[in-house]
Amino acid sequence: MSRPLTPLALTVLRMLCDSPMHPYEMQQRIRDHAYDHAVKITHGALYHSVERLAASGLIEPLETSREGRRPERTTYAVTAAGRDAAQIRLAELLRNPAAEFPLFGTGLAFLNLLSEDEVARLLRSRAVKLEATLAGHQAAHEALLKQGLDRYKLIDQEWLIARARGELEFVRGLVDDLDSGGLTWKDDDVQIRCHPRPRPPQHDDEGTS
Incomplete structure (x- = not known):
């Protein structure tokens, strides 16, 4: 080929x-x-x-x-x-390490388009999903081990588990830093210009101007 x-x-x-x-x-x-x-x-x-x-x-x-x-x-x-x-x-x-461009890396590169509070909220949601992913990988790995597969046949599973665990730890650390103020971009010019402005209050009566 x-x-x-x-x-x-x-x-x-x-x-x-x-x-x-x-x-x-x-x-x-x-x-x-x-x-x-x-x-x-x-x-x-x-x-x-x-x-x-x-x-x-x-x-x-x-x-x-x-x-x-x-x-x-x-x-x-x-x-x-x-x-x-x-x-x-x-x-x-x-x-040879391959030049890979995971989508999460793209999101991390442009954090300052959102507010710190919004990023923290989104990352908390990601952490919950990562916990489920990690649990799924671990369950699949344990099931294959019970089938008697040799470890060398499951190394890719070990890598998936390690990667999910590492990303989860990283995301939790980011959330902690955002919550504590150790990570901030409040004074960043891009964040000030691009962050959506607060919406004006909505009237209950649609006919009211």
């Missing part, structure tokens, strides 16, 4: 390194191993990725079968070129 392997393509190759399977089996494997916690996966994208890998010679069809009224299912196997490509791409991902 001329372009670097996408995370989803690498996921397909990794699964086929275990054994040949058809896309429906891949979907089941993704759910069973919680790969969708580490990689964005949709039904259509999975089939498209399989087609691209096959067209590039990184996987190859072994057989096509049909059971009853179910659609035909093609079983694929990874090729030697596919194994090489997966190992090269994995090495790149582990070795």
